[in-house]
Every structure is written in structure tokens, then in C-alpha cells.
Amino acid sequence: MLGKTERGYRDKKPTVVLEKFRALLAPKYGEDQVSLGRRSVQVDFRVQIVEDTTDDQVMSIDLEVMALHLFVPPFSGGYPYELKGFFSTAAARIGEVWSDPAQLGPPVSDQMDDAKTRAARAAFLGAEESVSRAIRLVQNGRQGDALQEWGRLFGPLFPLS
Numbered sequence: 001m002l003g004k005t006e007r008g009y010r011d012k013k014p015t016v017v018l019e020k021f022r023a024l025l026a027p028k029y030g031e032d033q034v035s036l037g038r039r040s041v042q043v044d045f046r047v048q049i050v051e052d053t054t055d056d057q058v059m060s061i062d063l064e065v066m067a068l069h070l071f072v073p074p075f076s077g078g079y080p081y082e083l084k085g086f087f088s089t090a091a092a093r094i095g096e097v098w099s100d101p102a103q104l105g106p107p108v109s110d111q112m113d114d115a116k117t118r119a120a121r122a123a124f125l126g127a128e129e130s131v132s133r134a135i136r137l138v139q140n141g142r143q144g145d146a147l148q149e150w151g152r153l154f155g156p157l158f159p160l161s
Helices: 004-011 014-029 060-070 079-093 114-139 143-154
Strands: 034-036 041-043
Touching: 004 014, 014 034, 014 041, 060 079, 079 114, 114 143
Parallel strands: none
Antiparallel strands: 034 041
């Protein structure tokens, strides 16, 4: 970590070395975002934890297992069209039996009752419609609006740039 010109710091107290690192980081990240602890320098990158607001009507394990079977290469239409096809096919096939890919337990689809299956089908169809809107927006030259549509589909952590 220390270069040849910093070898003199090896004989200094740790607090002197830490202060030097803090002083070097502060101009880049801001004085109020860099602090000195007892044994480390902390940089607050202002990352905010967003509570998961994902609707759990479709269990993620079901989604992952379905994706393993429904995304089959070679891919040819580009990501938006692949996602549109996935959501449409998932809506049509959500009621099928989906085996545990590791074959360690019962089918993962056993977690879905009729109400959950109906809710998942509606969610997949809604996602497919959202992708269709985003595709149309891009075709009409409205990139910013398309990104907003993708953001509504994938949630608040989706980058809008």
C-alpha cells in the first residue's frame, strides 16, 4: 500500500498514517464524507438502502426456475424482445409443474396455489405490456420515457441513464 516515497510512515504511529489517508481522500469525496476511526478511515459513499418493495406474489425461485427453461439460446431479437417473449411465455405457462433444478425436493411450482398462479399470470402479462410500451417508446424516439417505463417495471434501483 505504501510506495517507496512513503516508507517513512512505517515508523510513525498508526494514527499519523490514517490521518494522511483521510487527508488524501477528503478532497475527492468531501470533508463531511470522510472520517477517521480508531483503526480505519471511513468513506460515506451516500449509498442509501432501499427497502425491498417487490410484490411477493411470484416467488423468485419460481421465476428463476422458469427462466432456466424459457430463456433458450440462441437469442436473436435483442434484450427487450427476449424479455417480452419471456414474460408472455411465463404468463402462458405459469400453471405448469416446474421441477426443482437440483432435484433435491418437490417441484418449486408446488408453492403456488390457484390464487398465486392467477396473480403471477396477471403480473407477467402486465410486465409484458410494460416491455411492449418501452419498445414502442424507443421506436418513437422517446428514449427518456422508455427508461422511465423500464424503471417502473424493474423498480427504483433501475438506472435511468
